[in-house]
Amino acid sequence: MGAKTGLLAYAEGEIAQALRRASEPSTEETVTMIGRLYPGHHVERTDDSSLGEEIHPPEGITYAASLPGVDIVCDRRFMIDHPSRLPAHLIEASAGRRLVLHAMHSVVDWLAFAVWENGRLVRSLSLSPDSGILENIGRPFPFEAPYWAGEHPVDPDPSREDEEPYPLPFHPLELGEEALRALFGFVVEGMPGPDDVDPDDVGLCGFRLTESTGSEPADEKTDPEAAVRATEHS
Template sequence: MGAKTAILAYIDGNAGQQLGRSERLTVEVARQLVNRIHPDRPAEQLPDATLADEVWPSDDHTYVAAFAGVYLVCDQRFAVERPSQLAPHLFDLAAGRRVLLHTMHSGSDALAIGVWEAGQLRRALGVRSGTVVENVGPLLPFEAPYWRHHDADGETTSVPIRPLDLGEAALRAWFGFALEGEISRNQIDPDDIPVYGFRTADPTGAEQATRQALLEQFRRTHTLRRYSMGPDGTLVEIIDA
């Protein structure tokens, strides 16, 4: 699986029934939400895109699927390991709506899902590289089949399931679409869902500098290996002289 997501959703009703099917709200409504999410970053409008392409936007970009009753805000800044670490002001924007966090990354086998109701955290699960880093609240209905034969209480530290499989189940249950596998007759195609785009870069440059520093640190501490195809069809590591 190669799926990545970073979605914060504000839901009033059933997102699977409203996403792409209820009235699409204006770009100014989406901009106002983005301005409140990132009050210190000017929102410069980008061309519209589709949800399928922007569930994991590029750095400094924010995309919004805005329909009556449901907002899906996509931004890499939401990709936290522990849902409880999300900034408190994000819940001040809910105005009574249910808030859902969905972020997963195939490269690190990571998943984080969170549910807030009336501003209170009801469920948080954070998994990374085979370890549970946060586990708060009772299982959600779609989780049960994945944990049926395993202990999923607060003492769990190992992951007996594939986090990305659970992540796809969460997408289907919450939003009515998935990124991997076949699209069922009743399932939404995220390629059909338009999103408004905004560039939301830090005007001070501090966020970009921090991101670059972390990248350089990663490069110093991780050896990148290169391979070529051998004559027998196997991969052979390239060793520089």
């Protein structure tokens, strides 16, 4: 599996339903949203793209869309180890709406997702085989139940007799795909279902954001990203 995501959404109802009926995003409304979510940043427009292409955009680039019923933002800076520590202004922007964060990185088998309802955190999970469970807040969602029940174990490699058992009861990226479908209505790997959203049909506006006041949209650097950079330079 090679999936990577850095995704945040503000929704008035079901995200999947809003994405299914999505048309071209309003550039003016999207620019306004970006200014609200990234205070103190210089905003420069770049080429537009789609949700299917930019769910894990290049570093320093943000893709977003303000659509009827949902605002969606793709940015690596949302890939934080503890989703509950998402900056307050991003949570406050969800007043009256559902806020959903989804982040995963295939190189280190890391997954994190979180859901706030009208500003109140109801669920947050972050885990990887190397770090274990970093955060597990709130009651698991129904789609998680089979994974915690041991119905999706990671089978050992038969060619490696000395291999240690997988340290988690399931593979984080497998649950990550299930969470993406349950919360957003689509997957990035595997076979799409007949009712899944096609993320390539969801247009996004592109932005290059330059920090000007020292503020960041996330309070902490992501260990998965740091680990990948360290590997690339070793």
